[in-house]
Amino acid sequence: MAREIAKAYEPQLIEPRWAEFWVKEELFKADANAPGPVFSIVIPPPNVTGSLHIGHMLEHTEIDIITRWHRMRGYNTLYLPGTDHAGISTQRVVVKQLMDQGIDYHKLGREEFEKQVWKWKAEAGGQITEQMKGIGESCDWSREKFTLSPEMSRVVREVFVRLYEEGLIYRETRLVNWCPDCLTVLSDLEVVHEERQGHLWYIKYPVAGTNELLVVATTRPETMLGDTAVAVNPEDERYKHLVGKKALLPLMNREIPIIADAMVDREFGTGAVKITPAHDPNDFEVGRRHRLAEIDVMTDDGKMSAVAGAYAGMDRFAARKKIVEDLKALGLLEKITEHANAIGLCERSKTIVEPRISTQWFCRMKSLAEPAIAVVERGEILIVPDNRREEYFNWMRNIRDWTISRQLWWGHRIPAWYCKENGHVTVAREAPAKCGTCGSSRLEQDPDVLDTWFSSGLWPFSTLGWPENTADFKTYYPTTLLITGYDILFFWVARMIMLGIHFTDKVPFRAVYLHSLVRTGSGEKMSKSKGTGLDPVALNHQYGTDAMRFCLASMAAPGTDIILSDDRLASSRNFANKIWNAARFLFVNLDKFEEGGTKLEELAAPEVRSKAPYAASGLVPLVDAWLFARLAGTIETMNDALTNYRFHEAAQGVYQFFWGDFCDWYIEWVKPELLSADSERATVAWKNLFAAFDAALRLLHPFMPFLTEELWHQLPQKVEAKSIALDRFPEACADWKNAKALSAVALIQEVVTALRTIRAELKLDPKKKVAAEFSAAETATVDLVQANRVAVERFAALSELRIVPRQQFDAKTGAVRSTATFDVRIAYSDVVDVTAEKARLKKEIDGLQKAIASKEAQLANATFRSRAPEKIIKGLEATLAEQRIELKKLQDRLDQLG
């Protein structure tokens, strides 16, 4: 029966089918009671608002490769998927959507708004999950979680209450980061700093009761409306006489004290600082020290407030302009200078963050951080690449309390109730019927929600059933590994470690692999808003998901960012096509072979494959032995690479094996034998070929799941076998290792290449068969080439390879190539380009002479001989000997050419 197999690999025709199959068959459903070592990994939950971007593609590719690899090695494997409710982003998205419909969400009311968000989530929120299924991630979808589900909410409340009871969560009024666009407080981490060119305005403050003017410099003139003091350094002779006097605040006509505080830098500006405790972190500190009034001159949406005098109601930036103009008109503006400063922006909205006094909930971090530092120090959690360890330590050792409340409606509502009678606070797991202190039933729940990262911080154990000691929790916690981006090391990783240890007494994961960031061609972080992002879904469609995965993996060297290019993607696509065509070759020829009566079952059934390599006439043919030796080496390389998260090395290993060894050499070598009349040799070749092909598919499967699944199903499998994903990753059999076969084939390859090189230089028609001569000093070399003469003749398109003794080797005519171990020659009657040949020889002689000279010098050095390891010296001497022989040959050849 002839097999149908397309000429080129068309991933679009294959991927959807397998993606659906994997999900439908629940192939990756984990069993907490299954035997074997455990591998478990939880997904860094992507925002439910999001769609798959290139960063996810990289992250998920790495996770899936490691996961599939473990599963194929017999681990009890769990890859737990899920999404994050992403408080601010999601709320922003839905608010905007409502606004587009002309609906103000405030008017809708909290309850109705929440309903709208859930509705939106149900309709649009599953996009990324669907995309993950589409790209074939081997998740256990039955265990999918959402950070805001009732199940997760229970855990969040449990954690909040416990921390509150332990005194680690508290409520306080202080200066916080406020986003006037998102209308919520932000944690320090959610404020991104950007260097901007601004100005320094020098403003004259009249000193009450004198004719003096005190000049202060500020970057934010609009805040002066809330000034409650002017500060100078106590040591500053220029201003000593003014301390204790009053300044008259321009525009507001308010008297404010002139105070002395050591925080003032005498060198900066004028050495006199306006103090606005309600709008600047430094000033806030000074204000508390000196018991100054805190006047908030702004509203929550960044406008000037009622206490801002004539400027009330103006936008904060418009007010700045107007204030500067007014000061100028009054003659109170001394000068304006250029000044660069780092400005705080809201991560989400990019709005300039306003420091503002507010009552919020905080989490005390110091005591949580200490054990989290210790586990990393002790290596109980491995951070890879390890240079990130220092960043982690640095941040953890200087950790500050975490603002955990947010003025949003979408999120985990803070489980605190205020007594309307007397303000008592009751914190509880479930809504209390009455105040825990006074018994009043007039309670009101805190309107705020928790920072999204608060629930994310519980992810590794909340998803596995904690606080119950479930089977999942017992089996899969601590998780084995976390793969995530280094940009959320503090946001997320650090907090999971702290909360994980605190609540479970165990680390949440044994290792953290921080993957690279995918950058644009110009090296910037890809950004959707700038339009510089690549759409992985489109690219997957264009090149195939497997090609995309392979490409990302092959570039994913730890610690280096990835710049993705079309060229690189195309090369991975070509690799997929190469494999496809290797399969095509097998099946097309198999059709012919089967006409002889031997069926695929007999050549490639699992039990047949398991006994490879097969011998012909009692001996495993050299090239077959070589192929399996290469296979064993590749398996070891890949296992070693993946153990150390060196995805690029593993990818390179399988690429080299499949394309270089399997396609370029092995298939070419055995081609004639596959349809040979010698049916024993043909059968052996087929069996070995299929066994190696099958092993190669399994090696490649974690990287290219679709293609390998498709081709694997074309080989006979055990009756109950459903997927290559559940087959075993090949193991490097000790029997396969064969150093002799490796070096023997390497020599044959060298001979072939030397002959081909001559042909190319002589510009011989590739189809024209010519005679060649071979000679070598060692008998073993001669025997080897003799034994493989037919293969060499075919590889180099020779009519005949004559093996001649050294002394009979005619190097005087024709074109010659020599190595230290052998010489080859092709007789050629036409005129050879002597000048070119001489130039080539001279260049090679030059290089060799340099190499020889440096080795001779090194070996002549007594210190080197006494200090270098024996192995190096011996190696050097051996190479030197070879190079001398080669040099001699080249020089002789050059002499012959005159």
Add this chain to the structure above:
RNA sequence: AGGCCCGUAGCUCAGUUGGUUAGAGCGCUACCUUGACACGGUAGAGGUCUGGGGUUCGAGUCCCCACGGGCCUACCA
């Protein structure tokens, strides 16, 4: 202000503890539409590892300085 990373072939990148003529993919050149594959085959050209100094028998690899690029942390108005 402090800390980290990077600078290797035209391009994008590898190069594990310092050790023998520095690798890959793409691109380029030449030849080849051979019965798996032009998303292919064969052969080839092309770097002295940003610059300078140092340690060492020996440095792309370790140290110092400079230049160039990126990132993180940080309350100088």
